[in-house]
Amino acid sequence: MTQTSDQDERYREAAGSFGPALQRLARASEADPDRRRDLLQDMHVALWQSMSGFDGRCSLSTWVWRVAHNTAASHVDRERRRNTGKMALDDIAHLPDGRSVAAAHEQSDAIDRLNAWIRRLKLPDRQVMTLYLESLPAAEIAEITGLSPGAVATRISRLKAQLSKDFQEQTHA
């Protein structure tokens, strides 16, 4: 088997297992549907390119998350520099309005609200939160991000509290 076909095979395996998760990450990173599609394509290309260097020293999951998050972070950074001082209209329209989680489940835009909330976070928080939402254990989040397990646990706890507060406080108001 040639190196390219090995690379293609490894990519197919990764894309098959993580395709939907990459879509969720793209949605949490980019609000505009066209740019989101570009970002998703960039993630897949970056994943394919990276597979020539995958040597199994970390798990495939850790590898895929690192490549995908690095691609997303570069995209967000580029967009932020391009749109300094601006805020996308759809972000403003979909800021969390404090509905309870149960009610939010019933709302067709609940997921958009959650994604908009994530997009407002700074980089390390955004990465930790999306990995937590994918139900990854704190130890794996620490391995992926390079933060200490303690720092990850503290962040998750703080972010969850903030998220609950933002979804609920207007209901009580």
Add this chain to the structure above:
Amino acid sequence: MPDHDPFQSLWTQQTAEPFTMSMSEIHSRASRFRSTIRTRNLTEYAAAALVLGVFGWMAWLIPQPVVKAGAIFIMLGTAYVVHALHRRGGTGKSLPDGMHPLADYHRGELVKQRDALASIWRWYLLPFVPGMLVFVGGVSFAPETGLPLVARLIQFGTAAGFAIAVFAGVYWLNMRGAKQLDAEIAALDEARRG
């Protein structure tokens, strides 16, 4: 961590949008990416070739030895900048890999950008200064102009002052960018310490 966080359930309930990307599309997009980088590099070399051509033509055509020397210094400065650009391999981002933790990759990119901005005066601006001063001096003080000394000094001061102001502006903007990146690096380091 609780097993049934409602936000985790909400998150995983997202409907996947229709998305397919064939292997040939991936190969062709990767190849387009490489070709964009090649084009960017070629544009930089073409711009340098243009500067070399224009000043080489001036050095050949203008009889004034000081102006000729200024043009040659500018050509040498351009050649040095091209060499420095080539050695640095451009200032673009590295391809994301899965080898290093996110914080390491991100920090590495920030440091690379910060260092490029902070040192730009040394390898991108300074090499042009001697040639520019000699060239402008040669033009201003050429005996053929017949202008009085004061007028020549004013001419030289205005041209050199304008060029220095442009250089200083570029320097200031880059140092401001480097300082912002320094703050981002410090924030990232703080986050890693938890």
